Amino acid sequence: MDAETIVSDRVDALDPEHILGRGVAEIEAVQAVVERLLPPPLRSIVDTQFSVSHLLFDEYVLRLAIQVMQDVKLDAAIGTWASAAEAATRAGLDPRASQVPVDWLLRHLAARGAVTSERHDREPRFLLERVLPALAPAAVVETQRAHDAACLPAYTIAETAARDYPAFLRGERSGDEILLAPMRLPLWVAYFSNDNPLYRVNNRIGAAALEAWLPRGANTILELGGGLGSGASAVLEKLTAAGRLGDVKAYRFTELVPAFLRRAERWIKERFADAAPLSFASLDMNRPFVEQGVAPASVSQVYAVNTLHVAHDLAFTLGEIRQALVPGGQLVVSECIRPSVGQTLYPEFVFNLMSTFRAPRLDPDLRPNGGFLTPEQWTRAFSAAGFADVRVMPDIARIREVFPSFYAAAIAGTR
Ligand SMILES: C[S@@+](CC[C@H](N)C(=O)[O-])C[C@H]1O[C@@H](n2cnc3c(N)ncnc32)[C@H](O)[C@@H]1O
Incomplete structure (x- = not known):
């Protein structure tokens, strides 16, 4: 595999051992290219150790996303072609709360080839052509622990969100309740940290x-x-x-x-x-x-x-x-x-639960979507x-x- 393709979109979930093992050599090759594009003050910040963790966490969030799809039966809801809104309705989800996160889940899985998507009347729609793989998120945690345990606070936050995702998508709990309850403060202290x-x-x-x-x-x-x-x-x-x-x-x-x-x-x-x-x-x-x-x-x-x-x-x-x-x-x-426009990113899995993140005032030219630009x-x-x-x-x-x-x-x- 050449350096140009290793970190491009993957069709299937990756074995965490691949990311940690054989993948490291490939990631190092990409790093060598990336390093040339970085100004000197940033060269030590984006190193191979970071990039391996980045790919492992991406894999972890993919597994959590699949688990959430199965938990709320969104997989069954796209047994025939459906837009994100139609899939949410079929799965009995709250239309307001679920709009952005369901669209994100479907596009995230489509970008990785787990779900088929196409544009229909300019709106994306989705189809599950083969059963979603059952991939244990915990296996990635263990690989991350061995590689660099300092990243684990990100895993804890994502796992916390995943646990309450079904209640959120059904409109039973708000993102603030799930993520900002006082008892969660230590998780955020560990996450928003220069040790992470x-x-x-x-x-x-x-x-x-x-x-x-x-x-x-x-x-x-x-x-x-x-x-x-x-x-x-x-x-x-x-x-x-x-x-x-x-x-x-x-x-x-x-x-x-x-x-x-x-x-x-x-x-x-x-x-x-x-x-x-x-x-x-x-x-x-x-x-x-x-x-x-x-x-x-x-x-x-x-x-x-x-x-x-x-x-x-x-x-x-x-x-x-x-x-x-x-x-x-x-x-x-x-x-x-x-x-790039429309690309899904792993931090959105968690932050889509927050209305301040997913639903700012939009502007077709300058603020076309919530979240990242x-x-x-x-x-x-x-x-x-x-x-x-x-x-x-x-x-x-x-x-x-x-x-x-x-x-x-x-x-x-x-x-
Ligand atoms: C993703 S956190 C980043 C925190 C911090 N800059 C860091 O990097 O650790 C976003 C921060 O914006 C704050 N925030 C949210 N809405 C805000 C507002 N309307 N005015 C000022 N800060 C706000 C949040 O409380 C939170 O601390």
């Missing part, structure tokens, strides 16, 4: 981009949706290592969820007490920033990791950000990127909001030719 290689890639790429594009001088950084603080922590570590903390006059960390904000403040202050002038505040990116203590033209960088894709009205939030920036100031975001869609949205010099790092448009599921990138634009 499957998540930290976003924080590290963001930190590398922020540092690379940070001008010398007294910068005032405003972080949005800082969550539990792993993004800020990666930035402060990166700037410390680069000897550039002196270029930060103020770092204002903001977050919407009070419990996240409190925990992040405690944790960051413990670790970076003397690093930079830090402040912590609540900020809802769906509301005018001025009302929340962010004056127009008062910050030189706005930074966010995996936050802007949950803005209810992306154009509004981009407008607020632009207004908060001084002329010449920059917006830098690190995002999970959809490499392609590099081209981000670039258009930034430009439409008035940002100049919009750039993407790394260049996903080139990387996706060899590594079609590579999904992390930073996007920046200048006021």
